[in-house]
Amino acid sequence: MAASVPIAGNRFAIIGGASLVGSATAGELLDHGAAEVVLFDNFAFGSDAAIAHLKDHPRLRLVRGDVMRMADLLRATEGLAGVLQLAAYMTLSMDRDPWSGLDVNIRGVQNVLEACRANGVRKLVFASSNATYGYGPGVAGELVEDTPFHSAGAPPAAILYGASKIIGEQLCRDAYRKWGQDYVVLRYSTVYGERQHYRAANALYIIETIDRLRRGEAPQVFGDGSETKHFVYVGDLARANRMAFESGATDVAVNTSGPAPTTTLELVQLVTELLGGGKAPEFIGAEPGKVRLTSGGAFRIAHEAAKAAIGWAPEVDMREGLRRLIAWRDGNEGRNSNEERGA
Numbered sequence: 001m002a003a004s005v006p007i008a009g010n011r012f013a014i015i016g017g018a019s020l021v022g023s024a025t026a027g028e029l030l031d032h033g034a035a036e037v038v039l040f041d042n043f044a045f046g047s048d049a050a051i052a053h054l055k056d057h058p059r060l061r062l063v064r065g066d067v068m069r070m071a072d073l074l075r076a077t078e079g080l081a082g083v084l085q086l087a088a089y090m091t092l093s094m095d096r097d098p099w100s101g102l103d104v105n106i107r108g109v110q111n112v113l114e115a116c117r118a119n120g121v122r123k124l125v126f127a128s129s130n131a132t133y134g135y136g137p138g139v140a141g142e143l144v145e146d147t148p149f150h151s152a153g154a155p156p157a158a159i160l161y162g163a164s165k166i167i168g169e170q171l172c173r174d175a176y177r178k179w180g181q182d183y184v185v186l187r188y189s190t191v192y193g194e195r196q197h198y199r200a201a202n203a204l205y206i207i208e209t210i211d212r213l214r215r216g217e218a219p220q221v222f223g224d225g226s227e228t229k230h231f232v233y234v235g236d237l238a239r240a241n242r243m244a245f246e247s248g249a250t251d252v253a254v255n256t257s258g259p260a261p262t263t264t265l266e267l268v269q270l271v272t273e274l275l276g277g278g279k280a281p282e283f284i285g286a287e288p289g290k291v292r293l294t295s296g297g298a299f300r301i302a303h304e305a306a307k308a309a310i311g312w313a314p315e316v317d318m319r320e321g322l323r324r325l326i327a328w329r330d331g332n333e334g335r336n337s338n339e340e341r342g343a
């Protein structure tokens, strides 16, 4: 099908590329023979540390640019076959600065689409989120691609984030209808893995749990620990991004979640076991003033549609993914990343 973009021999840009998902995907595309991968980022949140392992790669080019500036995007996307759009403000950043977040998550996406049009980029892969199902008491059960958005009872920043991703998705659909722009939307669930940052509320909890146990403190569990989380390992997402380019799929939005959901208590128990033991968890109520993302009950983010559309299924379970995250954190790169906490 025409929408398929092979990786080998083609050039790609990752917009918002100095990031958790961007750094993993750049490695994946380079390993599969991409002629060039352009990492485009204004370093609002991204860091040199996130891409240090790649920066001397002969087929990688780093471009400092801003999605709010058309000229930057037009230059960076010249002659490309595919663009992965990751640049975004997530919930915690949206909470601090909603207008910048809405600008980047909405106008930024439209600017990337316009640049793809101007330069004849064949396919856009857009990083959306399970935040498009919302948060709060309404989110429960099997979350499939046509599950509606729930906003009642959730923090405003989470709703602004989820709604901005819904708008981003619709801008992609609009571009497909208006000028035939091929695209695939991937709705990532909470990402974790090597080069983990402190900007995503749920993954932050994993890092905080590791840190507390390492300091000899008791890990904290909110409520009774039965709250569901559904994570996905960053390497699995890098593969999903690659497969979205390679597949013939277009004009589609699919979930990309890990093999199975977990509860916060199971997560804490698994981290404790992987660290070789530690204090028993302490059960506490909600922390005042902190944005926490809660759901109404047990849920699972279904990823079967991704298999049908792009041939992807998750491979790395929480035990293996956490083992890799802990190994990275214990290595030099992970320890140094602690210094960027304020980013």
Ligand SMILES: NC(=O)c1ccc[n+]([C@@H]2O[C@H](COP(=O)([O-])OP(=O)(O)OC[C@H]3O[C@@H](n4cnc5c(N)ncnc54)[C@H](O)[C@@H]3O)[C@@H](O)[C@H]2O)c1
Residues within 6 Å of the ligand: 015, 016, 017, 018, 019, 020, 021, 022, 040, 041, 042, 043, 044, 045, 046, 047, 065, 066, 067, 068, 085, 086, 087, 088, 089, 090, 104, 108, 127, 128, 129, 130, 187, 188, 189, 190, 191, 192, 197, 199, 200, 203
């Ligand atoms: N991390 C998660 O748990 C998660 C879950 C679901 C969806 N997503 C989505 O996946 C994508 C990547 O997530 P991540 O965790 O790698 O994010 P990240 O915060 O590491 O990356 C976002 C990147 O965008 C860049 N950026 C921000 N504003 C920009 C601008 N104006 N111009 C150019 N670059 C800009 C930042 O500097 C950063 O490097 C995002 O779109 C996010 O919404 C992430």
